Amino acid sequence: MIAGPAMLYVKDKDLQPQYVKLQHFNPALCSIVQKLADYVSSSFNKDVIVTCIYRSQSENDSIYKNVTKKKKITAHGVWAAIDIRSHGLEDNIPDMLKFLNAYNSTNANKTKSGQTAIFHEIVGHGPHFHIQYQKKEVHAHFKNGHGDGSKKSSGK
Numbered sequence: 001m002i003a004g005p006a007m008l009y010v011k012d013k014d015l016q017p018q019y020v021k022l023q024h025f026n027p028a029l030c031s032i033v034q035k036l037a038d039y040v041s042s043s044f045n046k047d048v049i050v051t052c053i054y055r056s057q058s059e060n061d062s063i064y065k066n067v068t069k070k071k072k073i074t075a076h077g078v079w080a081a082i083d084i085r086s087h088g089l090e091d092n093i094p095d096m097l098k099f100l101n102a103y104n105s106t107n108a109n110k111t112k113s114g115q116t117a118i119f120h121e122i123v124g125h126g127p128h129f130h131i132q133y134q135k136k137e138v139h140a141h142f143k144n145g146h147g148d149g150s151k152k153s154s155g156k
């Protein structure tokens with residue numbers, strides 16, 4: 001299923017409405033993912049597939065319950081993160097991370113390690129790219145406005 005213009009796909013139909021919401025809540029992140037898809041398409045002739053957009057904090061807690069006792073606050077709970085399938089893109093990981101981390105300087109919601117994108121593996125959930133981004137000047141508006149992250153958009 002095509003989420004945006006060409007070469008960017010969502011994994012299954014439950015993610016399509018989440019992508020539409022993300023375009024509203026975090027257009028800058030959508031734009032980065034679209035640019036990534038264009039880059040991956042033109043440089044490596046491959047597709048970019050989105051595997052996760054919104055995840056509630058409680059879902060996140062259960063994913064990490066066997067990994068750490070510390071509570072990990074997820075950017076997926078505030079429409080500030082997106083996961084990309086890495087299978088088939090193994091050779092392109094360093095280039096893709098370099099491309100994405102060029103956005104670090106305008107990112108108000110970087111990972112703990114200070115990055116926009118990381119490649120990581122959660123036990124039981126496989127390796128993937130995690131991209132998190134909130135445009136600096138949009139952040140205050142986001143806090144005061146919509147997107148409290150409490151609404152679930154699908155059964156997942």
Ligand SMILES: [Zn+2]
Pocket residue numbers: 052076081082083129130131
């Ligand atoms: Zn993620």
